[in-house]
Amino acid sequence: MNKTRLFYVPMMALVLLFALFGPVASVYGQELSDQPKQTLIMGTSPDFPPYESVDAKNNGEIIGLDIDIAKYILGELGYELQIQSMDFSGLIAALQTGRVDFVMSGMSATEERKKSVDFSEPYYFARNTIISKAEFGYESLDDLSGKIVGAQLGSIQEAVANQVEGAAQVRKLNKVADLIQEINSNRIDAAIVEDAVALDMTNSNPGLVMSFLPADESDGGYAIAFPKGSPHVEEFNQVIAEMRESGKLDELLQKWFPEAKDADARGMIDFSVLEGYVPYILRGIGVTLLFTLVSALLGLILGSVLSLFKISGIKPLMWFATAYTSVFRGTPLLVQLTLIYYATPQLTGYDIPALLAAGLAFGLNSAAYLSETIRAGIMAVDKGQREAAIALGIPYPKMMISIIFPQALRNILPALVNEVVALVKESSLVSVIGVTDLMRRADVVRADTFRSFEALLLVAAIYYVLVLILTSLARMLERRLRRGD
Structure with a gap:
């Protein structure tokens, strides 16, 4: 041969x-270097309603409080907005590798995260809640001692769950929706979830209740994350301050935050929930x-x-x-x-x-x-x-x-x-x-x-x-x- x-x-x-x-x-x-300067790419994990989610029943666009805030800020500054969807755990990596220019995804400005990225001024301070079955109704972190507690991986709620003294186990999952499934399957006893999301969860699932935890004075609030040394931090802060003074921020909060309501009783499997999503x-x-x-x-x-x-x-x-x-x-x-x-x-x-x-x-x-x-x-x-x-x-x-x-x-x-x-x-x-x-x-x-x-x-x-x-x-x-x- x-x-x-x-x-x-x-x-x-x-x-x-x-x-x-x-x-x-x-x-x-x-090429990253060839991207137009007038377009900023926002990274988000659209599985966190009402902050960001996909409008699957209509045109499939990503919608939510964070999206509206981002559109308003970029409109005021004269930029075009491009949204990049990814898992929450990959958002910081996307910032560090230059895949996105900023991140809005209900992200808390913690001291640990500030070591890796820069943050804007906070635009909302959320309260954490405990989600559990109504028959248990856990009301405090002390009640969770010896229990299996769930939280979203990489979230501020994960840090709260880690503070539970005597917790049998802290189960960390990629998606908030998975926490509901774990509670309903009796794999975890309770989950730590942010208040607006907890309202959606309890509204959609009969048999689940939420209890507010005391406000955390060290909480940095939800803020916009940028790569270290980003030139956009200051101009974003100026618009956030203007939104707060003009009442525009309160207007958007009222638009997206749900009210508590009685959940419809559904069976274990009910394909009617897929109506409009197929x-x-x-x-x-x-x-x-x-x-x-x-x-x-x-x-x-x-x-x-x-x-x-x-x-x-x-x-x-x-x-x-x-x-x-x-x-x-x-x-x-x-x-x-x-x-x-x-x-x-x-x-x-x-x-x-x-x-x-x-x-x-x-x-x-x-x-x-x-x-x-x-x-x-x-x-x-x-x-x-x-x-x-x-x-x-x-x-x-x-x-x-x-x-x-x-x-x-x-x-x-x-x-x-x-x-x-x-x-x-x-x-x-x-x-x-x-x-x-x-x-x-x-x-x-x-x-x-x-x-x-x-x-x-x-x-x-x-x-x-x-x-x-x-x-x-x-x-x-x-x-x-x-x-x-």
């Missing part, structure tokens, strides 16, 4: 790979399928290149392919995803969009697994066919494309289908960086309704149907390939 010609094939494949995905990067990405959830199918297609294509192309490296006999290529496979199979996919999304802007200055970061992370990870599958398929093809092709003078690239790969594909088709199915299901992980796939949209509905079963069951059914369709198409292709024998 001519090793020189063998070397050209993976090189040509890599050129094709960059030719295919280079334009995607230029369309979806942009079209919003179904729009996530396109994002999920697009992401899966991009990831599968990247994984197949790069996996083929790596498999050729492994059988090339050229030691540097073999070492590279082996090391690549070891790293990507030996580290968690979620870690790879977050590293690509958050580290890329910081290391290169390139603002990689969430969907592109997800496609790259899943494609690169998939390539590590597919490289072994494709290599096994190639090696399973009868060696006599290669020898015959070489004896007939067939060029190596043509031999691989026309003779070897088609037969290898037939051998590994079931494994390829399994990988695509895995990509469809694992795509739910991309919701952590704000990609609005099926799972992210289900989280939005859960945050709006404070009910989990209904949205999750609907999304599970959609994933199941997608997998059935993919499996059926793969069987049809397999039968067609067999008829071609």
